[in-house]
Amino acid sequence: AQKVTQAQTEISVVEKEDVTLDCVYETRDTTYYLFWYKQPPSGELVFLIRRNSFDEQNEISGRYSWNFQKSTSSFNFTITASQVVDSAVYFCALSEESTGANNLFFGTGTRLTVIP
Amino acid sequence: NAGVMQNPRHLVRRRGQEARLRCSPMKGHSHVYWYRQLPEEGLKFMVYLQKENIIDESGMPKERFSAEFPKEGPSILRIQQVVRGDSAAYFCASSPPSGQAGGIYGYTFGSGTRLTVV
Numbered sequence: 060a061q062k063v064t065q066a067q068t069e070i071s072v073v074e075k076e077d078v079t080l081d082c083v084y085e086t087r088d089t090t091y092y093l094f095w096y097k098q099p100p101s102g103e104l105v106f107l108i109r110r111n112s113f114d115e116q117n118e119i120s121g122r123y124s125w126n127f128q129k130s131t132s133s134f135n136f137t138i139t140a141s142q143v144v145d146s147a148v149y150f151c152a153l154s155e156e157s158t159g160a161n162n163l164f165f166g167t168g169t170r171l172t173v174i175p
Numbered sequence: 176n177a178g179v180m181q182n183p184r185h186l187v188r189r190r191g192q193e194a195r196l197r198c199s200p201m202k203g204h205s206h207v208y209w210y211r212q213l214p215e216e217g218l219k220f221m222v223y224l225q226k227e228n229i230i231d232e233s234g235m236p237k238e239r240f241s242a243e244f245p246k247e248g249p250s251i252l253r254i255q256q257v258v259r260g261d262s263a264a265y266f267c268a269s270s271p272p273s274g275q276a277g278g279i280y281g282y283t284f285g286s287g288t289r290l291t292v293v
Contacts, residue, residue, distance in 0.1 A: 063217075102289070103284070103287065104266065104284040106284070150217055150218070152218075158231075159231070161206070161208070161223050161230070161270075162220040162231065163210075165218045166217050167216055167217045168217050
């Protein structure tokens with residue numbers, strides 16, 4: 060069973076639009092960690108955020124915000140006023156305490172294209 | 176303070192050859208993790224190593240793949256007799272020892288090695 064589901068394979072938005080990337084996860088652990096990574100066309104992985112399962116506070120960092128909802132097992136990511144530089148593949152990932160919290164389960168990614 | 180260094184950045188091998196991918200962890204990091212990203216897919220965990228020890232190899236293919244992290248030098252992911260299906264990006268991550276700053280708290284990824292098998 061897929062532990063992390065990113066149902067949106069590709070999204071295109073026009074510059075300055077807001078966009079939300081969905082992430083739904085599945086775990087039986089009470090202690091777990093959720094991540095978002097950005098993979099620009101150059102291919103490297105850029106860490107964006109890590110949250111643990113006990114911290115449901117939403118977070119905002121500049122134009123980025125994250126909405127963690129344990130009730131729906133979702134950790135969605137919103138980019139406000141999108142820019143062309145936001146074009147990338149975005150991955151959501153999960154780490155579980157029961158496996159030692161040493162490895163990450165990645166979703167299949169959402170490719171975001173921001174059109175100028 | 177150099178990050179996680181992977182080399183080569185790009186590697187081309189003919190079918191049947193061996194591929195050796197290197198990963199030098201960040202200074203102070205003693206744990207290394209290898210992931211594989213097949214085209215148009217997410218990353219999949221392969222193996223977790225500490226110095227001279229394989230801790231978790233649950234994601235490693237049973238044949239042709241091996242990994243090591245010697246006492247001195249970089250971690251090596253070795254693929255013998257490569258096939259077209261091995262073409263992928265291979266990412267390495269490192270972290271400090273487990274604890275508040277360790278494990279997934281201290282995860283840092285390298286830039287990856289893109290292996291192409293022709």
